[in-house]
Amino acid sequence: MNFDFSDEQKQMRDEARKFLSEQCPPKAVREVLDGKASYDKSLWKGLAEMGFLGVAIPEQFGGAGAGHLELCVIAEEMGRALAPVPFSSTVYLAAEAILIAGSDAQKQKWLPKIASGDAIGTLALFEGKGNPSPKAVKVTANGGVLNGVKKPVPDGAIADFAVVAARTGSSGRESDISLFIVDLKAGGVEVKSLTNIDLTRGQAEITFKDCKAEPLGAAGEGWSVIAQVLDRAAVLTAFEQVGGADRALEMGRDYALDRIAFGRPIGSFQAVKHMLADMYVSATLARSNCYYGAWALSTNAGELPEAAAAARISATQAFQHCAKNNIQVHGGMGFTWEFDCHMYYRRANAMALGLGSLSYWEDALIDRMRKKNAA
Amino acid sequence: MNFDDTPQEAAFRAEAKAWIAANAPKQYEDELRKASLGRVALKGANILEVAKAWQKKKADAGWACLHWPKEYGGRGASPIERVIWQQEEGPFGRLSSMFIIGHGMCGPTMMAFAGEEQKRTYLPPLASGEKIWCQLFSEPAGGSDVAGLRTRAEKNGDEWVINGQKIWTSGAHYSDYGILLTRTDPTVAKHKGLTMFFLDMKSPGVEVRPIKQASGASDFNEVYFTDVRIPDSQRLGNINDGWNVSLTTLMNERMSIGAGVATGFPELFDFCNSLMLEDGPAIENRAVRSKLANWAVKASGLKYTSMRAISALSRGERPGPENSIGKLVAGSMIQDVATYALDLQGAAGALSGPEDAEVAGKFQAMLLRAPGTRVEGGTDEIMRNIIAERVLGLPGDIRVDKDVPFNKIPTKGRS
Numbered sequence: 078m079n080f081d082f083s084d085e086q087k088q089m090r091d092e093a094r095k096f097l098s099e100q101c102p103p104k105a106v107r108e109v110l111d112g113k114a115s116y117d118k119s120l121w122k123g124l125a126e127m128g129f130l131g132v133a134i135p136e137q138f139g140g141a142g143a144g145h146l147e148l149c150v151i152a153e154e155m156g157r158a159l160a161p162v163p164f165s166s167t168v169y170l171a172a173e174a175i176l177i178a179g180s181d182a183q184k185q186k187w188l189p190k191i192a193s194g195d196a197i198g199t200l201a202l203f204e205g206k207g208n209p210s211p212k213a214v215k216v217t218a219n220g221g222v223l224n225g226v227k228k229p230v231p232d233g234a235i236a237d238f239a240v241v242a243a244r245t246g247s248s249g250r251e252s253d254i255s256l257f258i259v260d261l262k263a264g265g266v267e268v269k270s271l272t273n274i275d276l277t278r279g280q281a282e283i284t285f286k287d288c289k290a291e292p293l294g295a296a297g298e299g300w301s302v303i304a305q306v307l308d309r310a311a312v313l314t315a316f317e318q319v320g321g322a323d324r325a326l327e328m329g330r331d332y333a334l335d336r337i338a339f340g341r342p343i344g345s346f347q348a349v350k351h352m353l354a355d356m357y358v359s360a361t362l363a364r365s366n367c368y369y370g371a372w373a374l375s376t377n378a379g380e381l382p383e384a385a386a387a388a389r390i391s392a393t394q395a396f397q398h399c400a401k402n403n404i405q406v407h408g409g410m411g412f413t414w415e416f417d418c419h420m421y422y423r424r425a426n427a428m429a430l431g432l433g434s435l436s437y438w439e440d441a442l443i444d445r446m447r448k449k450n451a452a
Numbered sequence: 453m454n455f456d457d458t459p460q461e462a463a464f465r466a467e468a469k470a471w472i473a474a475n476a477p478k479q480y481e482d483e484l485r486k487a488s489l490g491r492v493a494l495k496g497a498n499i500l501e502v503a504k505a506w507q508k509k510k511a512d513a514g515w516a517c518l519h520w521p522k523e524y525g526g527r528g529a530s531p532i533e534r535v536i537w538q539q540e541e542g543p544f545g546r547l548s549s550m551f552i553i554g555h556g557m558c559g560p561t562m563m564a565f566a567g568e569e570q571k572r573t574y575l576p577p578l579a580s581g582e583k584i585w586c587q588l589f590s591e592p593a594g595g596s597d598v599a600g601l602r603t604r605a606e607k608n609g610d611e612w613v614i615n616g617q618k619i620w621t622s623g624a625h626y627s628d629y630g631i632l633l634t635r636t637d638p639t640v641a642k643h644k645g646l647t648m649f650f651l652d653m654k655s656p657g658v659e660v661r662p663i664k665q666a667s668g669a670s671d672f673n674e675v676y677f678t679d680v681r682i683p684d685s686q687r688l689g690n691i692n693d694g695w696n697v698s699l700t701t702l703m704n705e706r707m708s709i710g711a712g713v714a715t716g717f718p719e720l721f722d723f724c725n726s727l728m729l730e731d732g733p734a735i736e737n738r739a740v741r742s743k744l745a746n747w748a749v750k751a752s753g754l755k756y757t758s759m760r761a762i763s764a765l766s767r768g769e770r771p772g773p774e775n776s777i778g779k780l781v782a783g784s785m786i787q788d789v790a791t792y793a794l795d796l797q798g799a800a801g802a803l804s805g806p807e808d809a810e811v812a813g814k815f816q817a818m819l820l821r822a823p824g825t826r827v828e829g830g831t832d833e834i835m836r837n838i839i840a841e842r843v844l845g846l847p848g849d850i851r852v853d854k855d856v857p858f859n860k861i862p863t864k865g866r867s
Contacts, residue, residue, distance in 0.1 A: 080756070345846065354839040358839070
């Protein structure tokens, strides 16, 4: 048994960590946090040059053709560094949707641009409050023309194109939903940037007014593609969350070792030690669930839906837990703008919602476990 | 990343599987499979006898204490082979519970500190289950603080005379031998005046009294020593070096990788799948599902954490520190799971008779046994200290008694 990443994959993780520690220090994240840029353009270019944007894109479409395990180790480092770039929306959502459902021509058109950093993509799924559901999709598509409003759309304000879920039927079934690719720079699209709790990543509202769109995949099969994309993205996002959780834990540990109160390092008090030990427990459980998700994703195993939900829940909990208790360990300083703790707290809580919230994934996990049990 | 055996591992697994299929006491398989925390008993059979017979059979065929050297009754197997054996032994492994302390802690301590002849005499019957061993460390005045123990050993010619009391000794009532940690010098700091021995539990002056636990059952004992004589040849390690000897023992306590820790989750999931609430099946209730999902990811997290450790063994490496979370997570989880299973039943959840209670009272038994799991083998608090200090590198606790002679350490709180 080798339930672990290979030496080559670990080496790639080390390379990504080194690259990001140089190119994406907290100072760079703060440029976006403070509103001086909408995302880190030079980092985005650098990620493309490193081959990280196209790591799971086949070579014939301009990628490195490595695979999803390699993408998992990079995702972990992106989360650790709080990289303020549209990586998850472009790579986990848009690229995966095109890989699953795109025609050869669509793959040829978009995937090389994603790999080279020349196209930012996203998935326009949500329409206001609520979790992923075919019933919640109200944007209509008639004869390839979209009308309606999507929000929140991750990185929508900086994206070049979006995969859009739209209603093409009214039977009340999943088959009412179809997917489209929309060039966001073309006519019929209005984009408005929205503020959100994670100031280092953008959210937007996109309004389609008689917007021409190209079908992605077969009509009526949109929801099944969305479900697959969400499962894949859940695993990849979970790795980002684990990376963030680990970093928040390290920050708390380091501060506890350095900070003196009552004449001793605060890390010598059991109340603090036990809080950090519990953070380690959460992060470890999440990492192990993520590894299983990575295995299922990379082998396209039948276990993927269950493994993805478990990784998603566990990693969401771990990042939230580590980020909030990192602030607690830091005390008052942790609640200042100056310290980086809040950037992890913001990211943890925004990531907990992006692909559907915890309650959605909890419900999904039990459904999937029941199905397995019945089978 | 894969779950596949190497060719050697696959061959070993096939051999183990075939032997178990041909030799295991299959008549008990069902009962053993269903056994859960607080309930391991066989109807119409003495579990101790069944367990001893299975252990002897394994030993005769070379499947006992696999990682021990052959000359001491083992197989000289690699750590990963031991894990594979545990996986294949499955429910029959539950018959090993009375041997765990002897095999996991006493044996390794003997191997490290006993003389060659003693090892050849005592270890093979320990491996084969013909002799059962217990570990006599904890005392009323020294639980988490084991080094605070007060049982005295005084030299008298070639013998030592033991007086004092041990507590929480698992299986002392059916044990043949024990390893015993004593105080030999109370005038030096507490860690520096301890000495380790092994002794025959039938020695004159040894009295074993069962403890009636909070759960009503009696798995543990108090052991009293009144002028018990132990020959100096049964001393393990140097005089006053018992603390270091005991660290060998305790290191081995956390070696149970691959055995899997009980969380109660599979039982709860099955229960919720069949339980009907006022407004429909429990498994379709939103609140129930949320609870289940939270425990599901803890259970799977533990499972895959253990898989990561097994992978390290398979590569011939030492598992990382992540395995230290198992007992901490599972201990409080099983307590919460049991509490919730009763909650779902309303007032009837309090009924614990097998004929009245759901699932034959399994969750009630689990609930009542669970507090013990959070204390035995290192309390939750000690486990958190271990993670904080050894994994995260945080400072050790400030120990005010560290450099104080043992006999000057206060023994009372409010007074």
